[in-house]
Amino acid sequence: MTYLIGATLADQPAGVRFRDLLSQPGILQMPGTHNGMAALQARDAGFSALYLSGAAMTASMGLPDLGIVTIDEVAFFIRQVTRASGLPVLVDGDTGYGEALNVMNMVRTFEDAGAAAVHIEDQLLPKKCGHLNDKKLADARDMAAKVAAAAKARRHLYLIARTDAAASEGIDGAVARARLYLEAGADAIFPEAMSSREMFEEFAKRVSGVPLLANMTEFGKTPYFTASQFEAMGYRMVIWPVSSLRVANKAQQNLFAAIKRDGGAHKVVDQMQTRAELYATIGLHDYEALDASIVQTIIPEAISQR
Numbered sequence: 237m238t239y240l241i242g243a244t245l246a247d248q249p250a251g252v253r254f255r256d257l258l259s260q261p262g263i264l265q266m267p268g269t270h271n272g273m274a275a276l277q278a279r280d281a282g283f284s285a286l287y288l289s290g291a292a293m294t295a296s297m298g299l300p301d302l303g304i305v306t307i308d309e310v311a312f313f314i315r316q317v318t319r320a321s322g323l324p325v326l327v328d329g330d331t332g333y334g335e336a337l338n339v340m341n342m343v344r345t346f347e348d349a350g351a352a353a354v355h356i357e358d359q360l361l362p363k364k365c366g367h368l369n370d371k372k373l374a375d376a377r378d379m380a381a382k383v384a385a386a387a388k389a390r391r392h393l394y395l396i397a398r399t400d401a402a403a404s405e406g407i408d409g410a411v412a413r414a415r416l417y418l419e420a421g422a423d424a425i426f427p428e429a430m431s432s433r434e435m436f437e438e439f440a441k442r443v444s445g446v447p448l449l450a451n452m453t454e455f456g457k458t459p460y461f462t463a464s465q466f467e468a469m470g471y472r473m474v475i476w477p478v479s480s481l482r483v484a485n486k487a488q489q490n491l492f493a494a495i496k497r498d499g500g501a502h503k504v505v506d507q508m509q510t511r512a513e514l515y516a517t518i519g520l521h522d523y524e525a526l527d528a529s530i531v532q533t534i535i536p537e538a539i540s541q542r
Contacts, residue, residue: 241526246322250352251392254324257285258447263467268477270296271313272320276517279321285352288317289477290328296481303330307345314349324352326396326475332356332382339382340389353394355426355449356382358401358413373401376413380420387421396449397422403429411442424449424473431457433469440470447472454479
């Protein structure tokens, strides 16, 4: 059953539930879910935590991933995904939306919206997708100050520091930055755009004893690995950030082409989610039952005034 307006809220904050998941055996698998429907479908497929990608959010808005969305716009997506699924959600915090005070505001806003975890990265604006070239890195000490600010502001939020340094500073630079960010208060490290199994393994060997996040994005610098392969390399979390959006976008593109070509969608009906499947996913009948169960309010007749 999906989220209901009258449902009982979780007993523990989202950040606490996220930590509990990480304490369990096995790698924590988090598919990217760019809206509430994707979140429902991922939950129904059996996932216990989700990821909200900045690239997927911006692309769904028709915008590039260059750090141009606002904290409040991201909070809208957080509320949508967490409310729909009820699951802990890791959120892409980009560069933190500014300096230390901005980062602290982001952390509180994301927590209030329902986020369980956030990662922030050590790029300079305009930031880029981690798998593109010519990324510009912030000074490592400036990034550490942002991590410290985030750690100071959070209540339960799980804090992951992402470093994009491997492309320009090599493994040595990425490892040095990771250690600095951990000292500043990060709970885990996200080494972005690793380009080989050897790089993943070397980083995990040199940054040992802390949870590491792997990014399995398509069409990027990272070869395709499975969750179990990442786990064997020493990683505790893995995300597929934009996969659901890419599949949905391709399906929509094919639909619109079919309508234009055929004058209707009749030739692609077999590719659609049926009305019954849609209603089952969003829990329409559960909402109807909830509505019917509520006793109608009776307004007392006004007492005559003397």
